[in-house]
Amino acid sequence: MQNDAIIIHTDGGSRGNPGPAACAFVAELKGKVLEKQSKFLNTNTNNVAEYEGVLLALNWLLKSKHTLKENDVIFFLDSELVVKQLNGVYKIKKPELQILNLSIRKIFSELDKKIFFRNIPREQNKVADLLVNEELDKHF
Secondary structure, three states, X not given: OOOOOEEEEEEEEEOOOOEEEEEEEEEEEOOEEEEEEEEEEEEEOHHXXXXXXXXXXXXXXXXXXXXXXXXXXXEEEOOHHHHHHHOOOOOOOOHHHHHHHHHHHHHHHXXXXXXXXXXXXHHHHHHHHHHHHHHHHHHO
């Protein structure tokens, strides 16, 4: 893994489970913010929102792949379940999460990058969490 990996913090959340949901990501390279985005997801579960945060970031990476050619990517999520599912440690039982996982795998095949998923405590994911809550607040 390179020292100049792209660091991406993602988060997703719902108010109620299911309930109004949103996702977000913040991408950094060498401490500089490259991009941050959030997206409202209507009514969804927390786990779907977590996956959607990863997808939102991966779609940005796909659009940026020509300018960010040589960098590995490390995703940091505060959802242990989603990290273990993405790393293949846990099976994915819910059909909606299986579909999202397949979408993620498809994007992996289009990116020529090493991609890692790491679990972090919620306190270390504050910026992405804030973006999720700001997005939810816009709609309620």
